[in-house]
Amino acid sequence: MTAQQQHLPPVLSTGTDYQALAEQFRPIFARIQAGALEREQSRSLPFEQVKWLKEAGFGAVRVPVEFGGAGASLPQLLHLLIELAEADSNLPQALRGHFAFVEDRLNAHASSPQDVWFKRFVGGDLVGNAWTEIGAVKLGQVITRVSRQGEQWVANGTKYYSTGSIFADWIDLYAQRDDNGADVIAAVNVHQPGVKQSDDWDGFGQRTTGSGTSVFENAVVEAENLIDFSTRFKYQTAFYQLVLLAVQTGAGRAAVQDFSEHVRQRTRVFSTGNASEVSQDVQVQQVIGKASAQVYAAEATTLRAAAASQRAYESRFGQDTEAEHTANILAELESAQAQAVVADLTLRATSDLFNALGASATSTGKALDRHWRNARTAASHNPLIYKERIIGDWEINGTEPPYVWQIGGGSKQR
Template sequence: MTAQQQHLPPVLSTGTDYQALAERFRPIFARIQSGALEREQTRSLPFEQVKWLKEAGFGAVRVPVEFGGAGASLPQLLQLLIELAEADSNLPQALRGHFAFVEDRLNAHASSPQDTWFKRFVEGDLVGNAWTEIGAVKIGEVGTRVSRQGDQWVVNGTKYYSTGSIFADWIDLYAQRDDNGSDVIAVVNVHQPGVKQSDDWDGFGQRTTGSGTSVFENAVVEAENLIDFATRFKYQTAFYQLVLLAVLAGSGRAAVRDITEQVNKRTRIFSTGNASQVSQDVQVQQVVGKASAQVYAAEATALRAAGASQRAYESRFGNNSEAEHTANIAAELESAQAQVVISDLVLRATSDLFNALGASATSTGKALDRHWRNTRTAASHNPLIYKERIIGDWEINGTEPPYVWQIGRGSKQG
């Protein structure tokens, strides 16, 4: 056995006792839920709530047990994120960049030790993301640059949609090296003057994810934190989508919970109804029952898709490139299939639930519409129409799905 192999985990993160794991965090989830409505109404960022999760070790649940983490599988992580999303759907999305970088370091451990990063995760460090650029940047290009300045590397550029980075200790930044033109991930420590962050996301949903603009002005990055983008874990787009699926399923659970509470409290009835109490009205029961079933199906579908990504992770350590390739295809396709179905299920559930109540349900004081707005926003991140085409192209022609895609200005202005 080589010295390098001795650093590799003898047991991967393949799962733990989920109930015991979840019980660690459920009291925190309950505290998070208790203030979620007020944060929505005042657009207050959940700095304190993120701190609670950090201190409890939430960011390290995927880290192998041998390195101080919980060793959770991807389906177990997704189940936790669904529970967190039910409490406040903004938080799983705010942590999406963190868990993606954790996943990348888990995969990187197949070829080189990642002890330093595992230690940081266990100590509570969080990683945000800054990949997307807006404005004049063309599709396929990146304006953010990493260059040599004296005896150190620095980053210069502006990113948008840097979700969760405002809560983070590090930022997983997509850029290009000036010296050789290669695409890299530069992991930048946020605790330096060269990093400036703004909470200027103006979407109508997911309003407290801490998304917005990040500006890098000669931000220092250590040489060991310049990572060749070509080595990025292959099922990354599938993983990013899985976190959004958790947001959707959790939003659906929250909507069923809140509407059910309103139905049980409601004393006013319609003369056209079916009972002297709204909770006993069979049509109202039907509305809630159907929504509950839709959300159940959404959650079950998300967890099945997470299983495909777990197999892709495990195949990284199997010394079988063909099996790994097949697993990565499955991870991408299953996340896309789940996205198409779950988006439809939860959008319908969060809208149709209003049929169980009267016009009072639209009160801004209740903010029940936030569940639909959050769902619509999360479902809009990766266009469904393109995912449907990619799935169809695979089914008909066997065309392998893309693992990396970008957004930017096309050949025509507009």
């Protein structure tokens, strides 16, 4: 352990009073939920809603208390994201890149002080995400470059699916250095002419996450904001998946809530039904009850997987390299195991709930289908079939899971 490491205070975000923490944000979640349907129907980006969260310090809940944050554990963060996703499942996904960058800076504090970034987070700064390239890029290739231009570093390239960046103050940009070919994270300030963003995501779900194209044209990057990618926190893919699980679980909770309300209000009944009121029909009650149980299981699974990543985070500050390695393996595996079941649970719940109502439930005015569309879209990230194979390879052969995922052209790319 270096002298620098020795002087760092043992500051970890291991948890706080969850109810007290959640009560700070629940009034904001309620305001967000009140306009969620209208934003869905008009495809209006939640700039104002993100501002509410920023001003309330939501982006700093993982920052240690000693630095002005809430000191929340990862399970507590995920619990909050589930509650936020119940209000509007687009928002946790829009903040996914931010919380991943926060997590990386928390882990980096084990070897060097991160006071500057902690202050930025506490001050309300949000970080977006810009990693994915499409088109002619080959698997493993990085086209976006960071290079010297006179006395400064600049970034040039185009990124897609840059979720949440349109709401952010900084962008977590994955690029390659021109001088030595090293992969880096460039923390780029968006408040400059060299950064241009578009809301051009055309998916059928999660339509207001701000997941569009980001173009960097000689965007200035301060030297201290160039971070060697090899130092990235090791359970990052597990973390990214956990946020998607929170999105799906929250969408499921919102679906149960909305369908229950429509059942309570419904006055028309079928002659083949079991009661004079739909709310008293035992088969309809069963539909709602089963969906509620499925979402309950999804939430419990998500929080259980989050606990594994919390252990990986805490092990980063220990002196046992082997224990840290094992914790990172388990974080990745438990996240993948959770993905395999949460997707099935939430997609079944958000689809089967339509059995509780008639054809009127398919009205675009009600937009009840958005819960399934949102869950389906979130579940399509990080292909499930490959995660299941990775789990099986571990169980059978003890093969360590990969920690970094990439996408690009295969051998048949022209």
